Amino acid sequence: MINFNGAILKDSTTVFSATNRAFKYGDALFETIKVTNSKINFLEDHYFRLMASMRMLRMEIPMDFTLEFFEKEIINTTNSNNLEAARVRFTVYRNDGGMYTPTTNTCSYLVEASPLNIVIKETYTLDVFKDYFLYSGLLSTIKTTNKITNVLASIYAKENELDNCVLLNEKKHIVESINGNIFVLKDSIIKTPPIEEGCVKGIMRKKIIEMLSKSTDYILKEEAISPFELQKADEVFITNAIVGIQPVTNYKKTTFKTTISKALSLKINSLV
Template sequence: MVNYNGKLLNEEDLNISIQNRGFKYGDSIFETIKIFKNKVVFWEDHYFRLMASMRMLRMKIPLKFTLEYLEQEILKTVKENNNSDLSRVRLNVFRKDGGLYTPITNEIDYTIQVNSINYITKENYKIDVFKDFYNYSGLLSTVKTNNRMVNTLASIYAKENDLDNCVLINERKGVVEVSNGNIFVLKDNVVKTPSLNEGCIKGIVRKKVIEIISKNDNYILEETTISPFEIQKADEVFITNAIIGIQPVTNYKKKSFKTEFGNKIAKSLNVLEFTSN
């Protein structure tokens, strides 16, 4: 079952118009959210990121789009799909049909989809740099729009080259993120992650990991510019997203990494997931 503007429909009964602006222009944003034991994990963070993104893209936020309303709609859809224990939710918001580049209205429609999670953290995880196209820096790149072409091409490249993921770079050749999440690099006691100015998604788990590390006096956290060369020189590398939490990287080119620090942070993150509102 799919939730379309508050109505639960069978997928085959959901009719999206050929004039849909998300389809025609990528005029759409989304949140990927984990459900654990009938709880929306880190829901407040997802909600406020969604609201900020809608404002940035000049979408009209409905009065009913409160924190409580959307949480209720998500859990209603989860319950209908019998996936309350562990599942992935995609909340998609798109401007209503009509217009060319200039929309007829800034009012929105939304969908909520629910799927089971079958992802398991891998013991061996190989990455490399995707160099064919850039993920351009700038504030718009930090928003989760439906325009994920670079991510798609990087994922295809990874599959063709027996990799688990690819590092995306910007026009300055700086590291941005990986195809499905943010990236952290540890060298000695300094943990670096690309700053938002580099064009990375303003990840929810990225934010949580930054909070965890910043409270540890044994490590220095830097949101900064990272070169691909720094990855090769790192002691550890791990990636983050809302579903997997933390995935340690074991191999980059010919370099092998330890995973102790990433696994330690993963345990702290799990505690936050259990206790989040």
Template sequence: MVNFNGDLISEKKVQLSSENRGFKYGDAIFETIKVHHHKIIFWEDHYFRLMASMRMLRMKIPMQFTLEFLEQEILKTVAVQNASPSFRVRLNVFRKDGGLYTPKTNKIDYLIDVKANTYQTKESYSVDVYKDFYSYSGLLSTIKTNNRMINTLASIYAQENDLDNCVLINEKKGVVEVTNANIFILKGSVVKTPALTEGCIKGVVRKKVIEMIAKNPAYTLEETTISPFEIQKADEVFVTNAIMGVQPITNYKKKTFKSDFSKKISKSLQVLEVTSV
């Protein structure tokens, strides 16, 4: 069952027209959200990011789109799924049908799709740089729009080359992120992650990890430009998103990494998930 504009219906009965703007123009945004034991993890952060994205894309935010309303709609959809302790929720918002590049209206529809979350942290995780196309820098790239072509192509490249993921780079040859997550590198006591101006997604878990590291006097956190060469020179590398939490990278090209720091961050994040409201 999915939730389409508040109605719970079978996935097979969802009818999106040929004029759907998400389909025709990628005129849509989404949030990928973790729900564990009927609790939405970091819900406020997801909600405010969604609102900021809708405003940036000139979508009309419905009056009923309050924090409480959308929380209720997500949990209502989770409640009718098969039993599972953890769920992966995709909340998709798209402009209503009509128009060419210029829409007929800025009003929106929404769809909530729920699947069991089966992700488990991998002991071995290999990545390399995807060089065929660039992920362009700029604020628009920080929004989770439905235009995910480079992510799709990089994922196919990873599959074809027996990799777990690929590092995306921007037009300045700077590291942006991996196909589905933000990236962090540790060298000595300095932790670096690409700045938002590099074009990376404004990740919810990225924000939480930055806050945790900033509170630890033993480490210095830098949001900055990172070259692919710096990854090879790092002591540790890890990636983060709402579903996987923290996933250590163990192999990059011919370099093998430790994961001690990554595992500590992962445990701290798990505690934060439990205690977050």
């Protein structure tokens, strides 16, 4: 079952026309949300990120699109699918009309829920995707449906039997992985690319930064990272709202430890 503008429908129901702007222009945003025990993890963070992103794209936010409304629509969708634990995608798109210039800034939304299936791999291989770049700047930091670079990198990873790829920006700095933010640990310093490099403002990224900022064991730095730094790292890990922390074990000929990554994972899991 899906939730289309508040109506619970069969997932086989046609809800889009050929003039849909998400389809034609990628004029849409989405949040990927983890629900456990019928509770939305980091609810406020997801809601306020979506609201900020809608404002950036000059979408008209309805007066009733409150935090409580957002929560209710998600839980209605998971309940309709008989799911207490779910992976939820909440997509907002500008309504039909116009070409590049829209005729309206009003929006519709679609909520989908699927069973939560989390697998933390013990062996996890990573390499750099060099065919195309992401671009630094604010638009790259929001979760739009313009994800063709991620799609191509995913195909590359599959063809080369990799678990994930590092995406670079036009400066050839590390931005993120295909499906999450990236952290690099060397000695007691943990580095992650700053927002200015073009990485998505990940919810899990935010939580880990908040946690590490209070730690006396590590020094957190948000600064540009070269791909060459990966080969010298002690540990590397990837973060997203569904998996939490996925330690990386192999990059090219380098093998990483996972001790700190796993310890941080236990701490972050205690927050929800």
